[in-house]
Amino acid sequence: MAITYEWRGDVDNAALNELHAQGFGHPVERTDWRARLQQHSLGWVCAREGDRLVGFVNVAWDGGVHAFVLDTVVAQHRRSNGVGAALVEAAADGSRAAGCEWLHVDFEERLRSFYFDACGFRESVAGLIAL
Secondary structure, eight states: OOEEEEETOOOOHHHHHHHHHHHHTSOOOOOOHHHHHHHHEEEEEEEEETTEEEEEEEEEEOSSSEEEEEEEEEOGGGTTTTHHHHHHHHHHHHHHHTTOOEEEOOOOGGGHHIIIIISOOOOOOOOOOOO
């Protein structure tokens, strides 16, 4: 079955909580993703196989020209098939259409190849404070 990608697609909280828990290795939470996304995000991309959520990426922003990729996650059975890269590409397209000029991402070292090779990000100098 073909996978479809939708910028600012309808979010089912239960399905996204399940996918997020699977992807990030934590118990299923009860996050109100709809409210969070509406309040804090420029947009997001949902990947669906039929009506099943198989991927997601959130795009936060500064209200200007900078957007930030967060929470990129793909269902286990769809990993390593280009779904993650397609999610990020759709996030870049949506951010560009919204007038953003820069798309930022930070990630764990094990994801370096994904973001640099598969998604086309370039290395830059950045800083981080753990809070």
